[in-house]
Amino acid sequence: MIHGLGFGGLYLLAFSGVLVDLYRCTASSNSSPSSPAHARFLKAYLIVMVVLAWLAVLTGAYVVYPWYRAAAPHGTVDLSLYPQRLLMASPTTIGWHSLGMEWKEHVAWLAPISITMVAAVFIRYGSDLRNHLQLRRAVLGFAWVAFLAAGLAGFLGAMIDKQAPVKGGATIQLTQGGER
Amino acid sequence: MNMVGDALQNTPSLPNGSGAAAILAAGTGAFALAVLAVAADKWTQLKPALSFYKPTGPLSGVTTMAIVAWLVTWALLEWRWRTRTVAMARVNAFAFVLLLLSILLTFPPIADLL
Numbered sequence: 001m002i003h004g005l006g007f008g009g010l011y012l013l014a015f016s017g018v019l020v021d022l023y024r025c026t027a028s029s030n031s032s033p034s035s036p037a038h039a040r041f042l043k044a045y046l047i048v049m050v051v052l053a054w055l056a057v058l059t060g061a062y063v064v065y066p067w068y069r070a071a072a073p074h075g076t077v078d079l080s081l082y083p084q085r086l087l088m089a090s091p092t093t094i095g096w097h098s099l100g101m102e103w104k105e106h107v108a109w110l111a112p113i114s115i116t117m118v119a120a121v122f123i124r125y126g127s128d129l130r131n132h133l134q135l136r137r138a139v140l141g142f143a144w145v146a147f148l149a150a151g152l153a154g155f156l157g158a159m160i161d162k163q164a165p166v167k168g169g170a171t172i173q174l175t176q177g178g179e180r
Numbered sequence: 181m182n183m184v185g186d187a188l189q190n191t192p193s194l195p196n197g198s199g200a201a202a203i204l205a206a207g208t209g210a211f212a213l214a215v216l217a218v219a220a221d222k223w224t225q226l227k228p229a230l231s232f233y234k235p236t237g238p239l240s241g242v243t244t245m246a247i248v249a250w251l252v253t254w255a256l257l258e259w260r261w262r263t264r265t266v267a268m269a270r271v272n273a274f275a276f277v278l279l280l281l282s283i284l285l286t287f288p289p290i291a292d293l294l
Binding site: 061065099105 | 275
């Protein structure tokens, strides 16, 4: 909930605004420059997005993912507490793990790396970016990648959770023999 | 007067080196992540070494090492390029190739072909 709808959802919602604003602020060397107050607002907005992106991947990797990959003890029949095992137990759902989760767990990290770069470059250059055509292109390109990577990870996460919800609990089973 | 104003407005006040460093480092970090993910998947003996946090498994080491590679690359490039103007078209092309390769390498059907 906090990982997906909280951090991830807010991050994706924030994108619709930032893509338009980034484009408007840096689009052309002939367009009118944005006010200092507006540039300051966009910098703060980008910093919030960077924080949301990192919180989303870190909670995903260190809070939700351990529950997802928990090992079921020998002889467990009800796999509902072990989402990865549940998905892998059926040929109709194994793809959600072998393709969906395996792609999501890595591609999601491209979002915070890319949006951090976008924010850093915008903070350094501000509206001077309109005078750097190539920098502007790269910033907008990486911003799109940050959006698409997060969107893809969010979509796959939602679909996987639909097939095999992560329920959590007091302990995480690390191996088939022991628990932590 | 307007022409002079326009000319001043269109002249970059900062060299592009700092931005180029951030862009190339981001591409490098993404590529490092993909290479480490493939390596952890292919070489089983690497998995325990990359399991920095056991509940998360090798993903913890893959992402931590990729972030370290990204930040170190960024710091080095920033140090070298901060005051310089670099060939930005080449830097962009290289960064986007690395980014594209990282997306392809993290896609399991492609990683499985390696």
